[in-house]
Amino acid sequence: MGCPRVLPGGMMLVAALAGATPAAAQQIQLTRLADFAFGTVGVDADISSSKDVCVSSSGVLGRYNIVATGSGTNRAFTLAGAGAPMAYEVQWSGTAGRATGTALTSGIATTGLATTGLGLNLGCVLGNDSASLIIVLRSSELSKATAGPYTGTLTLLIAAE
Template sequence: MKLSKIGILTAFLTSSLYIAPNTIAATQGTLDPTSNGSFEVTLTIPDRVQISGLQDIDFGTFVSGDFNYDYPLCVYSNTPTAQYGVTVTGDGTAGAFTLTNGTDTIPYAVYWNETAGTTTGELLLTAGTKLGNRAGANQVSYTCASGGDSANIHVWIQDANMRNITNGTYTGTMTVFIDPA
């Protein structure tokens, strides 16, 4: 099949005139005593989350009894549902929740609550496992300055885990990862 120069030119011009929708929305002004034109402005805001209000925990010196420490946190989300996922890891083997003196370890438990200031309704976390579809993130302020704190974390060390352990100072680090749900 032989294409003529006119056929090739027609095909080229036809394909060059196709413009995808919304690629050129601007209108140009005309040459007159006054002129105006318009153009589109677009901005995309991605899903964003933030956790704040985290604080170091110092249980002090063990004498007897369980150690419990819980406090409210700020979880912010700009998503319409205010939902988020939370994954917490410790710095023990495979992300376990442990304190260590360099030789010995003390395990501890971590609980999460999507309501600030209470342990009622809290859920036991498994280190490194995402707890998804949490509700109630603050949508007003990413620092919770307005709208208040929106979650609660609770750390629990059982008395039995501290009774027969070598003396010393035990430390560990927890990492809290928040993602849009």
């Protein structure tokens, strides 16, 4: 078993929202984002953490896409810390309560997603989370990390389709 490392101190999530064209007038809202904090972790196994979020829509079909970007060079999903940047993976599931999802590529829209048509924020107010954001730290990256805190920012842009 490898030595435990303090990774990462925290990961801040930033959400940006974009509406559809004025003709469509559909609005999308993303709520319940929270920071990911992994604390002290080992290096012998992949580590993942999932947070449920709520995506709501003013449209009946609730179709949306999501674009994720990281704070690393060229918007890469990396954490900065004591040593070289450490890569992480971002996954998205259109269903709450998931531990795995579709891998997101930085700067590339994942399309064809849908949420409930309960109205903008109504489903969220009722406590109906509708998606999962999953962060994965691979053991191959953890084993190369220098001990110490690592942080990064993940930005999510969600837009109506």
